[in-house]
Amino acid sequence: MRKILACTIGNCVHVAGTMNFLSLAEKEGYDPEFLGIGISIDQLIKNIKMTKPEMVALSYRLTPEPLVEILEELKARIREEKLEEITWLFGGTEPTGKVAERSGIFNKIFYGYEDIDEVIWYLKGKEYTEDEEYPKDLISRINSKYPYPILRHHLGLPTIEDTVEAIEKVAESKVLDVISIAPDQNAQEFFFDQGKMDKRLDGAGGVPLRTEDDFRKLYEAAQRGNYPLLRSYSGTKNIIKFSGMLQDTIDNAWCAVPLFWYSELDKRGPRKLKDAIKENQEVMKWHGERNIPVEVNDPHHWSLRDAHDAIGVADAYLVAYNAKQMGVKNYVAQYMFNVPAFISPEMDLAKMLAKIHLVESLEDENFRVYRQARAGLASFPADLYQAKGQLAASAYLAMAIKPHIYHVVGYCEAHHAATADDIIESAKIVRGVLKNEFLGSVDMTKDENVQRRKGELIRESKMIIEAIRSIGSNERDPLTDPETLSKAVKMGILDAPHLKGNPVCRGSLYTRIVSGAMYAYDNKEKRIISEKERLERILEELKI
Known part of the structure; x- marks a missing residue:
């Protein structure tokens, strides 16, 4: 295990950032040791000579002027004791970071505004800014960050041009790992039969995608920033053909398909219930044969229609069982919190834990389950300030199930469709929750x-x-x-x-x-x- 020594220097007593860093380092396989606060340069050098660490992480978050002399003393001692081979890290505010930068001591400086991703990637020995380092498939993306969840958000504005521009902006912000394309209902049902479209409904519920090139434009828009993966809602008609088109155009990160729904049951498609079940199973099988992950987004549809909790739990097992029997190898289990909207947090968590218990009982060497959590749309109030609070509260509760994917729901959705700026802000709110999680949280699952x-x-x-x-x-x-x-x-x-x-x-x-x-x-x-x-x-x- 690689040894890291860490402390604050000078008379700085602000340790939260240092402890957070050491917690992340430990999870990445390092052997961290915190020396304390306000450690003198003499004390620091003595401990370095005793423990021989590979890395030394120093923090200072006070007025920058006194730091100049402290680092001059440190630089002289490093040269004197021949400690240049150690990797030196600094964390502080932007002003103290600039002082650290001018000192020429440090291999890496954290200025206080870096996202958690950058810290994790550094600890993994990767350079955050290199494009080729961003994993191009869902499982690799998850494995690059877990136990920290990757983030996704849906995006579909009334025109292709607006959607392309929004994807570019979100990708460049690097706040999401996955963008879920939301085609309008006309595209979902009539993409291969466009003569039946009601043109008055173009853009209703999403972006009016009408050609394969339209999808390719969205894919090209995402080839920047942190290169987010793309996925799309499934069609409600000709869905295997639609699945093939998604793979050819946007390299669909994973398939989301129901078992019972998008049929005469919810009237979102023309299919008879029995035919829909059969076709949905065929879609699972099609993706399983190609080793493409599958999400069966079914259980919350029962809960959204006020079915009691036991039905939602039973259906979670039932649909995962179907996915496994259809040959799916990597299964994304969606856990939608706040459904119905007035369920209490403790009862909501209990429902999700019951689902997890049953769904993950199906795991074996050929069937791996990945947890995806999200907030329920109906729980968001129209008041945008309260909605931001709901987004943060729901995300904090959802972290109790240790999700691999967190589906960010834009806080503004009860008021208006999320723009790029709304999506970025919503993702940053969730990232703020994640930062608190890394400091350690109460295990609510044991209540x-x-x-x-x-x-x-x-x-x-x-x-x-x-x-x-x-x-x-x-x-x-x-x-x-x-x-x-x-x-x-x-x-x-x-x-x-x-x-x-x-x-x-x-x-x-x-x-x-x-x-x-x-x-x-x-x-x-x-x-x-x-x-x-x-x-x-x-x-x-x-x-x-």
Whole structure:
């Protein structure tokens, strides 16, 4: 292990930055030692001769003028003791950093405004400014930074020109690792059948991409700054053909596809439910065969429609199971917090931990799970100052699950579509949260109420999975059989209050938030229904 000695010099007592640096260094495999505050040059040299470190990191954050003489003394002692082979680092403010720069002592100077990425890359022995160092695929990008998450944000403005300009600006800011392209709904459904587009809706919900060259323009716009990866929303029709086009044009970082949705269930596409399930599975298989990571962005769709927590947990397992069975090797599990918007933080965390427990039980040498966390859009208020607070609060809670990817949601989304400046500001807010995380945080996952609810949700979600298995045939795996899965929706094993009146599902579920968690609820008897009772009612009524 490479030895690092660190201290503050002069009469500086500001140690937070130094301790943060040493914490990062330890996680990168260094052997850090903090000597203390206000260490004299004599003390420093004595410790260096005793421990023989490879690196010495000094910090000074006070008035810059006294630092001049301190560094003159240090420079003379380095020459006298022949310590030039040591790598000397300095951290401070911009004025003290300039003094350190003029001294000619230091191999690397941190002026106080560097992002965490630059510090990590330096500790890894890489030069942050070299373009070729930015990993070009999702897994490599994650591995280059973990346990610190890579950041993504969606982007899709009403014109291609505005979107290209925004991507260029965001890429040059180096605040994101992934930009998610948001095509408008016309593109998602009718890209290969543009005669059916309603031109009045061009630009609704995203950028009006109409040709493969349009996608290539977006890719070229990202080839600058920190070279963010690009990915795009999947189509809602001709989706395998759409997937191929995305790979050819933007080198799609990973596929995001639902299992049940973008169908007659949510009316975001024309597909019959059973056909949608089958086609979505084929999309998973197509990407699995090409070793492209897959995200099945399904569980939060149930929660967004006020399904109770156990259904969201059960579906998280179900869709990950389907991805594995379709041959996906690298699976991105999305954990959307704040859904529904009034769930309490402790119950929200418990739900995510229950999902993680079940999803990661599927891991083996051929199936690796990567956690992606994000805030729920509906939790953002229209007041932009409050929205910034919500973005930071949700990000802090989400860090408890140690995500590999953090999907930044623009704080302004309840007010207006995010511009490049909004995206950069939102990403910087999250990066501020991450800086605090690196100092050490309370382990909220160990909270008694969180653990109790987690256990309860694991038990109830397993009942849902077993209920689905019970309605299948012996000839096919019921958890991947489109007939069985669509039947589970029709029967109400998987259900949500917002689906009432939809003929493809039961739509009879009532739910209510009680003590911060979402439960199935009996409106007549005014009480929570256990999952065992709810499922027994369904199976009894239908004589299963």
